[in-house]
Amino acid sequence: MSDVTANRKRRRRPEISPFQWLTLALVAAFIIVPFYTTVLGGFKSIGELRTNPFGLPASWDPANFTGIIFGTALFRSLWNSLIIALSTVALSVLIASMAAFALAHIRFFGSKFLMSFFMLGLLFPASTAILPLFIKLRDLGLLDSHLGIIIAQVAFSLAFSIVLFHSFFKRLPHELIDAARMDNCGYLKIYWYITLPLSLPIIATVGVFAFVGSWNSFLLPLIVLNTDTNYTWPLGIMQFQGQYGSDWPKILAYLTLTIIPAVGFFLLAQRYIISGLTGGAVKG
Amino acid sequence: MTTITTSPAAVAPPRRARRYMDRKSLVPLLLFLPPALFLFVVLVVLPMVDAASFSFFDWTGYGPMTDFVGLKNYEDVLTHRHFGTAVRNSLIVIAVSLAIQLPLAMWVSLALVEKSWGVNAIRTLFFLPYMLAEIAAGLIWKFVYDGNYGLVPTVGDALGTSLPHVLGDKVWVMPAIMLVIVWKYFGFHMMIYIAGLQSIPSEVIEAARLDGVKKWQIVRHIKLPMIWGSIVISVFFSIIGALQLFDLVIPLSNGGPNNSSHTIVTFLYQFGILRMKLGFGGAVSVMLFIACVVITVVYRRLLFSREVD
Numbered sequence: 001m002s003d004v005t006a007n008r009k010r011r012r013r014p015e016i017s018p019f020q021w022l023t024l025a026l027v028a029a030f031i032i033v034p035f036y037t038t039v040l041g042g043f044k045s046i047g048e049l050r051t052n053p054f055g056l057p058a059s060w061d062p063a064n065f066t067g068i069i070f071g072t073a074l075f076r077s078l079w080n081s082l083i084i085a086l087s088t089v090a091l092s093v094l095i096a097s098m099a100a101f102a103l104a105h106i107r108f109f110g111s112k113f114l115m116s117f118f119m120l121g122l123l124f125p126a127s128t129a130i131l132p133l134f135i136k137l138r139d140l141g142l143l144d145s146h147l148g149i150i151i152a153q154v155a156f157s158l159a160f161s162i163v164l165f166h167s168f169f170k171r172l173p174h175e176l177i178d179a180a181r182m183d184n185c186g187y188l189k190i191y192w193y194i195t196l197p198l199s200l201p202i203i204a205t206v207g208v209f210a211f212v213g214s215w216n217s218f219l220l221p222l223i224v225l226n227t228d229t230n231y232t233w234p235l236g237i238m239q240f241q242g243q244y245g246s247d248w249p250k251i252l253a254y255l256t257l258t259i260i261p262a263v264g265f266f267l268l269a270q271r272y273i274i275s276g277l278t279g280g281a282v283k284g
Numbered sequence: 285m286t287t288i289t290t291s292p293a294a295v296a297p298p299r300r301a302r303r304y305m306d307r308k309s310l311v312p313l314l315l316f317l318p319p320a321l322f323l324f325v326v327l328v329v330l331p332m333v334d335a336a337s338f339s340f341f342d343w344t345g346y347g348p349m350t351d352f353v354g355l356k357n358y359e360d361v362l363t364h365r366h367f368g369t370a371v372r373n374s375l376i377v378i379a380v381s382l383a384i385q386l387p388l389a390m391w392v393s394l395a396l397v398e399k400s401w402g403v404n405a406i407r408t409l410f411f412l413p414y415m416l417a418e419i420a421a422g423l424i425w426k427f428v429y430d431g432n433y434g435l436v437p438t439v440g441d442a443l444g445t446s447l448p449h450v451l452g453d454k455v456w457v458m459p460a461i462m463l464v465i466v467w468k469y470f471g472f473h474m475m476i477y478i479a480g481l482q483s484i485p486s487e488v489i490e491a492a493r494l495d496g497v498k499k500w501q502i503v504r505h506i507k508l509p510m511i512w513g514s515i516v517i518s519v520f521f522s523i524i525g526a527l528q529l530f531d532l533v534i535p536l537s538n539g540g541p542n543n544s545s546h547t548i549v550t551f552l553y554q555f556g557i558l559r560m561k562l563g564f565g566g567a568v569s570v571m572l573f574i575a576c577v578v579i580t581v582v583y584r585r586l587l588f589s590r591e592v593d
Contacts, residue, residue, distance in 0.1 A: 016395045023391060027410065033435070034424045034425060034427075034435075035424070046433060094319075095319045098315070099319070102312065107309075122580075125576070127530055127549045128527075128528065128569060130549075131335060132331035132338075132566065132569060133331045135334060135338075135562065155323040158320055158324050158328075188315070216417035216418065216419075218419050218531040234420075246432065248433050251423065251427070259420055263412065
């Protein structure tokens with residue numbers, strides 16, 4: 001039996017041709033080398049970058065790293081980014097799931113139209129609307145505030161989040177909701193006690209997407225924020241780079257410190273990212 | 285006994301349910317929909333309407349819009365020295381994505397369909413740059429390209445020549461940016477293709493193989509046609525992504541040297557927002573918006589529909 005399955009497995013695995021192996025190896029090197037030199041570069045002296053670009057540093061002097069870690073700028077900017085990202089996630093999940101619930105489960109006049117109306121948001125990305133968005137936030141008095149960034153990000157991610165929630169809610173067994181309604185359970189309770197607990201996978205996907213989008217976002221904070229204590233980390237790193245010009249070991253150390261949490265998060269959350277990509281992509 | 289108890293119950297629910305919905309669905313609707321609607325209208329829809337209106341005025345952003353100039357802003361944009369460069373660069377990005385990035389992603393994904401420990405590790409590695417912030421990716425590559433301390437001059441040393449400072453060179457700056465784009469985004473397209481390839485029933489491939497169809501014929505005549513939907517989507521993302529490229533260009537070249545590497549959005553930022561020429565910027569926004577909408581609608585009509593049929 002095990003012989004047969006082993007045989008089947010071997011037969012079904014498509015052989016990877018030597019040429020494919022070669023491409024994979026080349027592409028892997030292409031991906032790794034910039035990361036590798038960045039991480040090691042933080043330990044090197046500026047002269048060593050040129051004389052010994054690929055080798056290990058002459059000494060593992062952590063001065064560049066400790067200087068940044070004991071300064072306040074890095075952690076303040078990471079903290080700002082974290083607050084903004086978590087608020088964006090919480091608001092996106094709550095607001096988009098409520099709207100998607102109403103559109104998926106409550107029958108009312110104009111629900112189809114409303115769904116298409118929200119779908120308009122899929123047609124164009126935030127960067128298209130960045131200039132009028134800036135004016136609008138200014139008129140609302142939300143410039144240089146985290147709240148301005150948060151609600152703008154939530155607004156622009158709504159369409160995508162509503163699509164993901166809506167298609168998931170539609171696939172939930174309808175009997176559950178019918179049964180709850182028979183028992184005179186209101187929509188609010190159905191939403192909170194039945195739909196949401198069953199939707200944890202899609203909440204995770206929407207949440208991870210909102211988080212990554214917010215964490216990496218640059219254009220919106222660039223335009224909204226102008227006090228450095230409010231800066232998110234992408235603004236912080238651009239400022240740091242502007243300050244130190246071509247003192248690359250310092251900049252590379254800073255880069256390494258900002259990349260580490262992102263890579264860690266990615267490794268933990270990639271399942272949800274990929275399912276969102278492919279799930280969302282299939283819906284188009 | 286049973287008939288007596290079930291028959292009223294069987295009749296009652298529809299009536300009760302209908303009444304229930306009329307009466308009780310109003311409150312949840314009024315609670316669930318307004319937050320999303322409000323944010324969407326105020327921050328997504330209205331700003332675009334505003335942009336359309338102030339693109340017809342000469343407006344610096346303060347005070348009332350009084351200086352109606354008709355289509356002059358649009359004319360200014362279209363005749364701007366660097367707008368042509370920005371549009372051309374965006375088209376180059378699209379062309380290179382389609383000609384190099386997507387074929388590379390396809391080629392790699394064909395080798396990475398079957399799950400195994402090693403395959404998973406490689407996939408994760410290839411997907412990693414996509415998750416990285418554009419700013420971080422841009423700065424990493426700014427270092428790689430740095431003319432004094434980066435990897436490019438080192439490679440030049442090894443070859444015994446001195447290579448140009450690529451980001452400061454009008455000829456080399458766009459190819460340099462393109463390379464970073466491929467580095468950053470091919471993993472995303474690879475994931476889309478892998479998902480498509482995994483959804484092909486293995487019996488189909490098996491049957492073809494038993495019939496003696498060659499490996500590359502299977503790819504050409506079975507796999508590619510069967511993941512047509514994935515290809516359509518990844519092409520779409522490439523086009524829309526190229527039109528909104530911004531974050532990556534800022535740390536790398538900031539649109540330079542001599543404004544030769546602007547994209548549409550960096551152009552909008554540089555000449556509309558930084559200079560507070562809002563009428564001008566509004567005109568760029570409106571044109572970009574119309575381009576996105578037209579591309580999406582036409583593309584859907586032409587290609588997505590085929591998938592549904």
